[in-house]
Amino acid sequence: MQLIGQSEAIRVLQADIECAARSDAKVLITGETGVGKEVVARHIHQRSGRASGPLLTVNCAGLPDSLLESELFGHVRGSFTGAYRDKPGLLEMAPNGTVFLDEVGEMSPRMQAVLLRFLETGEIQRIGADRSHTRVNVRLITATNRELRTHIEAGAFREDLYFRLNVIRLCIPPLRERTEDITLLVDHYMDFYSRQHRTPRPEVSPGAMEQLLAHRWPGNIRELRNVVERVILKVNGRAIRAVDLPPDVFGAARAPRVPADLGIEAAVAPSQVDELAARMLKQGESFWAVVYPLFMSRDLTRADLRKIIKLGLESTNGNYRLLTQLFNMPDDDYKKFLNFLRKYDCHLPFQLFRVAPGRGQSASASQGRTPAAANM
Amino acid sequence: MTPTKAKRQVVVVDDDPDVLETLASVLKVWGYDAVPFNRFEDARTFLSESTADVLIVDVRLGKYNGLQLVHLARQSHPDMVVIAVSGYDDPVLRAAAADAGAAYFVKPIEFPNLRDHLSAA
Numbered sequence: 001m002q003l004i005g006q007s008e009a010i011r012v013l014q015a016d017i018e019c020a021a022r023s024d025a026k027v028l029i030t031g032e033t034g035v036g037k038e039v040v041a042r043h044i045h046q047r048s049g050r051a052s053g054p055l056l057t058v059n060c061a062g063l064p065d066s067l068l069e070s071e072l073f074g075h076v077r078g079s080f081t082g083a084y085r086d087k088p089g090l091l092e093m094a095p096n097g098t099v100f101l102d103e104v105g106e107m108s109p110r111m112q113a114v115l116l117r118f119l120e121t122g123e124i125q126r127i128g129a130d131r132s133h134t135r136v137n138v139r140l141i142t143a144t145n146r147e148l149r150t151h152i153e154a155g156a157f158r159e160d161l162y163f164r165l166n167v168i169r170l171c172i173p174p175l176r177e178r179t180e181d182i183t184l185l186v187d188h189y190m191d192f193y194s195r196q197h198r199t200p201r202p203e204v205s206p207g208a209m210e211q212l213l214a215h216r217w218p219g220n221i222r223e224l225r226n227v228v229e230r231v232i233l234k235v236n237g238r239a240i241r242a243v244d245l246p247p248d249v250f251g252a253a254r255a256p257r258v259p260a261d262l263g264i265e266a267a268v269a270p271s272q273v274d275e276l277a278a279r280m281l282k283q284g285e286s287f288w289a290v291v292y293p294l295f296m297s298r299d300l301t302r303a304d305l306r307k308i309i310k311l312g313l314e315s316t317n318g319n320y321r322l323l324t325q326l327f328n329m330p331d332d333d334y335k336k337f338l339n340f341l342r343k344y345d346c347h348l349p350f351q352l353f354r355v356a357p358g359r360g361q362s363a364s365a366s367q368g369r370t371p372a373a374a375n376m
Numbered sequence: 377m378t379p380t381k382a383k384r385q386v387v388v389v390d391d392d393p394d395v396l397e398t399l400a401s402v403l404k405v406w407g408y409d410a411v412p413f414n415r416f417e418d419a420r421t422f423l424s425e426s427t428a429d430v431l432i433v434d435v436r437l438g439k440y441n442g443l444q445l446v447h448l449a450r451q452s453h454p455d456m457v458v459i460a461v462s463g464y465d466d467p468v469l470r471a472a473a474a475d476a477g478a479a480y481f482v483k484p485i486e487f488p489n490l491r492d493h494l495s496a497a
Contacts, residue, residue, distance in 0.1 A: 023447050025472060119468050149439055163436060164468045168444045 003036075003043065004188050005181035009173040013040070016170045021047035026119075028104075028165050029143040031172030032293050034222030037143040038102065040170060045098040050139055053097030056090045061103035061286045062328055065111055070127055072099075073114070079128020091136050092124055098139045104165065105146035105157060106288060108332060112158050119164050140165070145293045156336065174297070175217040175224065182213055185221065189228040197229075200237035207242040215249045218272065218299040247271050272300075273307045280327045287327035287337070295344070305346045318353030383409040385426070386494075389419040389442060390434040390461070395483070399432065402487060406494070416440040423449045428456065430494065433478075435462040435469055443469070446476040457497040461485060 003010060003017075020027050021044050029037045038057065045055040058071050066080065074089035090099055107115065118124070119140075123132040142165050151157040175182065186204065194201035204212075217223055231244050242250055248271040276294070279285045291308055294300040309323070316322035324334045341347040386408045390396040396412050403410035411428065413419035416437045423431070423445065431449055433442035446458050458478040462469060465482045473480040479493060 019444075019447050019451060022451070024475060025443065025447060160464070160466065163441055164466070164472075166439075166441045167469075167472050168447060169440055 003039070004185050005178060006184065007173075007178035007181050009178050010181065013170060013172060016168070017043050017047065020044045020168045020170065023168070024049070024139055025167040026139070026165050027141045027168045027170060028148075029141065029170045029172065030148075031143075031145060032174045032218075032220055032297060033145050033289055034220035035172040035174060036221050037145075037172060038100065040172060041098075041100040041141045041143065044141060045100075045139075048098070048139070050097050054094045055098045055100060056094045057100040057102060058090055059102045060111070061106040061289055062284065062330075064330065065108050066127070068107070068111055069114060073118075073124055073126055074133075075127035076129050079126075083128070086126070089124065089126065091118070091138055092134065094136075094138050096137055098141055101140065101142045103144060103286075103289060104142040105144035105148055105151060106286065106330075107157075108330065109156075109158070112161050116158065116161050116164070119161075145289060147296065175220045179213055182217075182224070183209070185224055186212055186228060189225050190232065193229045193232045197233060199232060202232060202235050202237055203239040205239055205241050208240045208245060211242050211245055211250055216299055218294050248275070273304050273311070276300075277308055277311050284328055287329050288333075291327075292340070302344060302346055305344065306348060309341065309346055309348055313348060313350065313353040316353075318350035320350060383407060384429040385409045385411060386430040386432060387411050387413065387419060387423060387426070387428045388432045389413045389416070389437065389445060391415070391437050392434070395434070399485070406491060408494070416442075416445065419445055420448060424452065428453065430457045430459070430497070432459045432461060435460055435464075435473075443472055443476055443478070446473070446478050450477065457494070459490070459493065 003014060017040060027041075027044060029040050031037055041057075042055060045051065058068070060068060063071065070083075070087070070089065072089045072091055074087050074092055075083050077083055077085050121132070122135050122137075124134050124136055125132045148157050148162055148166075152159045152162055175185075186209070190201055190204070212224075212227075219226075227246055227249055230246065231240055235244055244250075276290050279290045280287060291300065291305065295305050312323045312326055313320075316326055320338060321331075321334055324331065324337050327337075329337060338347065386403050388396060388399050388403065388410055389412075390399065391414050393414060396414055400410040400412040408430070411422065411426075413422065419433070422428075428449075431446065431453075433445050435442045437445075442460055446460065449456055449458065458476070459481055460469075460473040460476075460478040461481045461483060463483045470480045481490065
């Protein structure tokens with residue numbers, strides 16, 4: 001795996017990776033979804049003195065507290081239902097190696113406290129154990145696609161933890177801020193996927209390249225990679241024309257940006273909305289990872305966000321509590337989610353989505369105790 | 377006490393303008409050539425092009441940790457004397473500073489200690 005690009009941003013990033021690899025300091029990698037945070041973590045590990053040790057990865061999003069704690073710190077037999085034997089955590093399984101915590105911004109306050117204590121003592125206490133089990137020599141690299149400073153101000157992330165994790169900070173820029181690298185990346189993945197799928201490497205027509213350069217790439221390199229792979233399979237060796245590109249990429253050079261605050265019906269990026277919804281509903285990714293960063297970076301309009309919420313509410317019958325689950329957020333995020341929607345005026349009235357009126361459920365959406373009539 | 381030959385250059389980085397100004401003026405009185413910065417990025421650029429002797433850096437610099445500057449500066453200036461300054465006596469950051477080869481001073485800085493540290497280095 002290599003870092004592809006000649007932009008200034010990539011050169012700075014490479015210098016930062018070298019710097020990080022030379023020390024044992026904790027590293028925080030920031031960047032939108034799909035920019036390659038795990039690739040950067042791998043680079044740091046492989047160039048560091050820990051290269052011969054393991055690199056283990058945990059994604060903090062979507063795991064309930066107890067499971068995340070068990071993943072990281074392990075548990076002893078009988079500490080909870082299903083804990084049939086002692087199990088070491090990843091921190092213990094990476095002696096002289098690196099543990100990469102992805103989406104660290106999703107950690108609950110309780111897990112933040114547990115991690116804070118570990119950083120202070122370096123000691124592992126397995127769940128259910130009476131006392132600290134062992135000390136470990138492990139390097140922590142963390143990553144987030146959230147702007148953690150904002151979350152600190154909102155009280156959702158501990159500032160002391162932030163400064164402990166953020167000794168060296170690497171910012172990976174979104175692809176749209178380094179468009180000069182797009183041609184190189186397209187070339188690279190053309191070669192890669194042609195070889196992988198054993199098809200002749202197609203030419204990219206100037207018209208298609210124009211579209212690729214103009215697209216905003218909300219999903220960054222991951223999106224570009226997927227687009228290249230799909231189109232290679234589609235054209236089977238012949239030259240790639242603009243019309244061969246997926247609809248949201250084709251037309252990028254022409255489509256005007258939508259004014260942000262029109263109603264639901266005005267959203268003009270249905271394919272993107274559908275794609276984001278599918279990532280949450282089918283691939284189990286979290287709202288905070290899929291929709292939130294795009295919205296905060298203004299790659300998703302209010303109308304788009306409303307459309308996504310509308311899609312979700314249609315299948316939960318207007319129940320926001322269920323919507324939280326549907327979008328793969330921990331239950332504790334319910335209030336945070338609602339506050340977020342209210343703040344940006346994207347909180348749609350649940351009554352619109354009630355299919356069976358008159359069942360006395362008007363309170364249940366805000367209380368969220370009972371799943372509303374599940375007849376959809 | 378006062379440096380003898382050419383003035384030693386001290387880069388000072390703090391996002392609190394009052395602290396920055398006070399430190400810089402005290403260093404000047406002591407006979408150092410103080411170069412103040414209030415932004416991580418500016419200090420980084422300067423350090424990559426200069427031959428400063430000393431770096432005094434606040435740990436909390438906006439979204440950055442001042443210790444990152446220490447790690448970056450170490451690459452081009454292995455002999456640089458570095459002092460990390462923090463409003464909090466955080467044991468983890470104190471250890472991280474030591475790993476980076478930096479002394480750790482807790483605010484408010486006691487100037488006699490600072491002067492001794494600089495002249496001993």
